[in-house]
Amino acid sequence: MVKEKRHEELSKLRDEIRNVTLDIIDKVHKRMELSERIGTIKGNLNIEIEDEKVEQEVRGSVTELSHKLGIDPAFSGRLLNIMLMESIRLQQIQQKKPESTPSEYTHLSVFSKAKELESSGKKIIHLEVGEPDYPPPRMIKKALIESYNKKLYHYTDSRGLPKLRQAIAKKVGNGITHDEVIVTSGGRFAIFSAILSILKPGEEVISIDPAWPAYREFVDFAGGKIKTLETTLEEKWTPDIRQLEAMISEHTKVIILNYPNNPTGKVLDEKYITKIISLAKDNGLYMISDEVYSDYAFKRFTSLTHYKYDKSIVVSSFSKSCAMTGFRVGYGIAKKEIIDKMARVQAIALTSVAEPMQHAALSAIDYNPAGNVKLIKERLDLISEKLCNMSFDFITPEGAMYVYPRLRGLIQNDVILVEKLLNLGVAVAPGSGFGENYKQFMRISACQPKKLLERGLEVIKSIMLKH
Amino acid sequence: MVKEKRHEELSKLRDEIRNVTLDIIDKVHKRMELSERIGTIKGNLNIEIEDEKVEQEVRGSVTELSHKLGIDPAFSGRLLNIMLMESIRLQQIQQKKPESTPSEYTHLSVFSKAKELESSGKKIIHLEVGEPDYPPPRMIKKALIESYNKKLYHYTDSRGLPKLRQAIAKKVGNGITHDEVIVTSGGRFAIFSAILSILKPGEEVISIDPAWPAYREFVDFAGGKIKTLETTLEEKWTPDIRQLEAMISEHTKVIILNYPNNPTGKVLDEKYITKIISLAKDNGLYMISDEVYSDYAFKRFTSLTHYKYDKSIVVSSFSKSCAMTGFRVGYGIAKKEIIDKMARVQAIALTSVAEPMQHAALSAIDYNPAGNVKLIKERLDLISEKLCNMSFDFITPEGAMYVYPRLRGLIQNDVILVEKLLNLGVAVAPGSGFGENYKQFMRISACQPKKLLERGLEVIKSIMLKH
Numbered sequence: 001m002v003k004e005k006r007h008e009e010l011s012k013l014r015d016e017i018r019n020v021t022l023d024i025i026d027k028v029h030k031r032m033e034l035s036e037r038i039g040t041i042k043g044n045l046n047i048e049i050e051d052e053k054v055e056q057e058v059r060g061s062v063t064e065l066s067h068k069l070g071i072d073p074a075f076s077g078r079l080l081n082i083m084l085m086e087s088i089r090l091q092q093i094q095q096k097k098p099e100s101t102p103s104e105y106t107h108l109s110v111f112s113k114a115k116e117l118e119s120s121g122k123k124i125i126h127l128e129v130g131e132p133d134y135p136p137p138r139m140i141k142k143a144l145i146e147s148y149n150k151k152l153y154h155y156t157d158s159r160g161l162p163k164l165r166q167a168i169a170k171k172v173g174n175g176i177t178h179d180e181v182i183v184t185s186g187g188r189f190a191i192f193s194a195i196l197s198i199l200k201p202g203e204e205v206i207s208i209d210p211a212w213p214a215y216r217e218f219v220d221f222a223g224g225k226i227k228t229l230e231t232t233l234e235e236k237w238t239p240d241i242r243q244l245e246a247m248i249s250e251h252t253k254v255i256i257l258n259y260p261n262n263p264t265g266k267v268l269d270e271k272y273i274t275k276i277i278s279l280a281k282d283n284g285l286y287m288i289s290d291e292v293y294s295d296y297a298f299k300r301f302t303s304l305t306h307y308k309y310d311k312s313i314v315v316s317s318f319s320k321s322c323a324m325t326g327f328r329v330g331y332g333i334a335k336k337e338i339i340d341k342m343a344r345v346q347a348i349a350l351t352s353v354a355e356p357m358q359h360a361a362l363s364a365i366d367y368n369p370a371g372n373v374k375l376i377k378e379r380l381d382l383i384s385e386k387l388c389n390m391s392f393d394f395i396t397p398e399g400a401m402y403v404y405p406r407l408r409g410l411i412q413n414d415v416i417l418v419e420k421l422l423n424l425g426v427a428v429a430p431g432s433g434f435g436e437n438y439k440q441f442m443r444i445s446a447c448q449p450k451k452l453l454e455r456g457l458e459v460i461k462s463i464m465l466k467h
Numbered sequence: 468m469v470k471e472k473r474h475e476e477l478s479k480l481r482d483e484i485r486n487v488t489l490d491i492i493d494k495v496h497k498r499m500e501l502s503e504r505i506g507t508i509k510g511n512l513n514i515e516i517e518d519e520k521v522e523q524e525v526r527g528s529v530t531e532l533s534h535k536l537g538i539d540p541a542f543s544g545r546l547l548n549i550m551l552m553e554s555i556r557l558q559q560i561q562q563k564k565p566e567s568t569p570s571e572y573t574h575l576s577v578f579s580k581a582k583e584l585e586s587s588g589k590k591i592i593h594l595e596v597g598e599p600d601y602p603p604p605r606m607i608k609k610a611l612i613e614s615y616n617k618k619l620y621h622y623t624d625s626r627g628l629p630k631l632r633q634a635i636a637k638k639v640g641n642g643i644t645h646d647e648v649i650v651t652s653g654g655r656f657a658i659f660s661a662i663l664s665i666l667k668p669g670e671e672v673i674s675i676d677p678a679w680p681a682y683r684e685f686v687d688f689a690g691g692k693i694k695t696l697e698t699t700l701e702e703k704w705t706p707d708i709r710q711l712e713a714m715i716s717e718h719t720k721v722i723i724l725n726y727p728n729n730p731t732g733k734v735l736d737e738k739y740i741t742k743i744i745s746l747a748k749d750n751g752l753y754m755i756s757d758e759v760y761s762d763y764a765f766k767r768f769t770s771l772t773h774y775k776y777d778k779s780i781v782v783s784s785f786s787k788s789c790a791m792t793g794f795r796v797g798y799g800i801a802k803k804e805i806i807d808k809m810a811r812v813q814a815i816a817l818t819s820v821a822e823p824m825q826h827a828a829l830s831a832i833d834y835n836p837a838g839n840v841k842l843i844k845e846r847l848d849l850i851s852e853k854l855c856n857m858s859f860d861f862i863t864p865e866g867a868m869y870v871y872p873r874l875r876g877l878i879q880n881d882v883i884l885v886e887k888l889l890n891l892g893v894a895v896a897p898g899s900g901f902g903e904n905y906k907q908f909m910r911i912s913a914c915q916p917k918k919l920l921e922r923g924l925e926v927i928k929s930i931m932l933k934h
Binding site for chain 2: 030031071136145201223349357
């Protein structure tokens with residue numbers, strides 16, 4: 001009897017839940033109608049479709065109500081996000097605007113175009129790529145042969161070979177243990193897996209523009225939202241800490257730093273890093289520090305590992321220091337709990353980094369990059385010297401492999417300039433590939449021999465003289 | 468004036484939209500309360516939390532209403548899915564059940580435990596791993612040395628080296644061009660990137676159990692829903708096509724096939740494949756065919772590429788055929804539009820597969836695996852013969868590297884059996900790692916020399932005699 005009654009009640013509750021569900025969909029429809037009307041008015045008033053402030057207000061109200069009702073705010077946040085994204089999509093269709101994508105014209109697309117031109121017989125000087133032109137350490141050859149002879153070509157732990165993790169921990173120092181190290185498929189996968197481990201859809205990541213475009217890609221991929229703090233040449237690419245503070249909302253989860261910086265060559269002073277860490281601490285934020293250029297620092301640079309912030313993820317790789325780009329070996333340093341999550345992402349996506357490549361990296365662990373660093377520094381000095389005599393403003397790079405000059409004068413669109421240069425046989429990276437508000441900039445890479453650099457800069461000079 | 472009025476209206480509409488949004492959250496809360504009450508009753512009645520039929524009814528109603536209101540049913544479906552997943556989560560917490568994760572005790576965890584035991588001095592016979600014990604082709608050594616000597620260690624196209632893609636296209640045949648090939652970090656990344664390219668959160672993938680646990684992981688990772696069609700030993704692991712048809716909803720996007728099958732060794736007859744393709748065609752579904760064991764087919768096997776279904780993604784790799792697991796090179800075959808999307812995922816996650824590994828794969832492209840296949844077949848025959856004399860039921864493998872026997876009799880829990888065997892020095896994979904309803908099964912791998920296989924099977928026999 002009791003059982004029968006329960007079944008009856010179950011059936012009644014199911015009817016109720018269906019009705020509530022349909023009621024929700026009905027309200028969602030109403031919401032979308034309102035959103036369309038708002039879109040029309042915005043179109044007439046020529047206002048941007050996305051309005052951060054209004055969005056944050058709605059988010060705030062939803063969170064407040066969720067707390068009051070005892071709903072998990074992460075859950076209601078996800079629901080809200082899906083609705084907001086759909087609203088934006090509908091408004092965009094209405095205004096016939098393309099979906100908001102970042103500049104598609106980056107150093108990579110220039111590289112592809114340059115390759116096309118080359119295959120049709122044109123000679124191109126490659127000042128657009130961030131790939132060293134010098135060879136990797138010699139011991140790698142032996143390591144490759146040994147990996148075959150010793151049958152070291154199997155699945156490994158998703159976190160990487162214990163030996164390699166220990167060697168990286170030792171090299172990084174600052175009390176790091178091998179438990180706090182993951183070997184990844186390039187520094188790229190370390191950041192990718194960190195963001196996918198941390199971020200839930202709708203949550204926010206702050207990065208500092210101009211920046212490597214991949215940060216935005218990772219966050220988009222995770223269904224999150226990137227917010228960019230813009231820095232300026234006038235302020236010598238120093239981020240405004242107060243502005244940074246104002247950008248942090250309760251949805252913010254991560255701040256990404258990248259020093260020595262690609263593309264500006266900036267190395268941020270310790271006092272700013274300290275302030276940013278303190279902001280992160282106060283707001284419970286993760287910090288991802290992309291330090292792949294750390295060997296190429298021409299002034300004092302301190303790794304984030306030094307600060308012992310427990311929500312930090314420090315990323316580096318063998319690609320730039322050891323000129324091992326194509327081996328795809330990088331690593332992440334973080335507390336074990338975070339490493340375990342990143343390893344889970346790597347295990348799902350690709351099991352582990354190829355074992356022979358891990359042995360190649362292990363053989364290069366004690367490699368001294370001083371010669372490479374000296375070479376890049378000399379080339380950067382050469383580029384800087386040449387640019388001084390043209391209509392460019394820039395800071396002399398304090399690190400990394402690039403100069404990021406801004407053109408004085410008429411050309412307001414980097415893409416036009418880049419295209420012109422490409423037709424003259426010189427590939428440079430458009431400034432806007434690193435942030436939409438840097439259309440007057442270009443990135444010149446020091447990954448070519450001096451002779452080619454000189455020749456490339458002559459071409460740049462010739463085009464400048466015409467303006 | 469008009470402008471002012473518009474601003475006024477905008478502000479009014481924004482108030483309205485906020486109220487509707489809060490109203491939605493309020494209703495969602497109500498929905499959750501109802502769901503909790505349902506959970507309590509289900510707990511009392513001892514009914515399963517997930518009820519596919521009831522769920523489908525609600526889905527149907529929501530879709531119908533969406534069509535009526537002119538809402539994108541994909542969008543409302545995503546909203547519904549998030550609510551359903553939250554309901555299930557809450558009901559599970561309420562009933563104090565662990566979250567519905569697949570069995571955490573898989574062949575990989577047995578492998579880890581076995582490694583631990585080994586490091587404490589115990590000898591273990593590894594019948595749990597799917598990693599060939601024979602070496603990769605010899606030409607690989609030369610390819611590794613050459614990749615160093617010829618400086619072939621740079622970033623490559625995200626789709627892989629053109630030469631390798633051409634060679635794969637040629638090998639696959641069936642009119643495939645290199646545009647339809649992507650080289651990935653193992654067959655794993657090919658499926659991972661395919662699912663992430665195709666699936667939106669809340670959308671469904673059908674896979675056929677028992678199955679490699681990774682399929683579920685990929686779908687979970689993409690925020691989708693996996694639905695499993697269970698097959699049985701009685702039906703010789705042949706999927707019931709009518710049952711499959713009944714599982715397809717308007718949220719279904721993909722069917723995953725894996726023949727020769729891991730773990731059962733099944734090779735599905737062409738007539739069934741044809742029926743499944745026809746179902747996929749009728750419903751506009753993608754088909755992912757995981758064919759990493761295709762060389763190890765002991766009866767006629769036809770690749771899905773042969774059927775020229777335009778929404779198919781065929782995955783294979785060098786790992787099993789060439790015993791190149793640790794090189795992490797696999798590939799996907801699909802229409803160019805799909806390949807481009809998969810390449811985008813690979814570009815974001817890891818730029819490209821390590822170039823030296825791609826050259827290693829290229830050198831092995833014409834390798835004849837007949838010797839390996841013969842060896843595995845002989846071992847599988849040996850295992851089958853021995854198992855015949857114990858209390859096991861199974862089909863003789865038609866392909867792949869495993870036997871998947873079911874124990875007749877008392878042990879209803881594979882984990883207990885697996886633990887016992889492990890303590891006796893034999894590691895096998897628990898059957899439930901491949902699907903929760905296969906607790907009476909275990910997977911025995913043929914990746915060990917015959918002597919060890921025999922010894923391992925003796926231990927299994929000894930434990931069987933005690934039951």
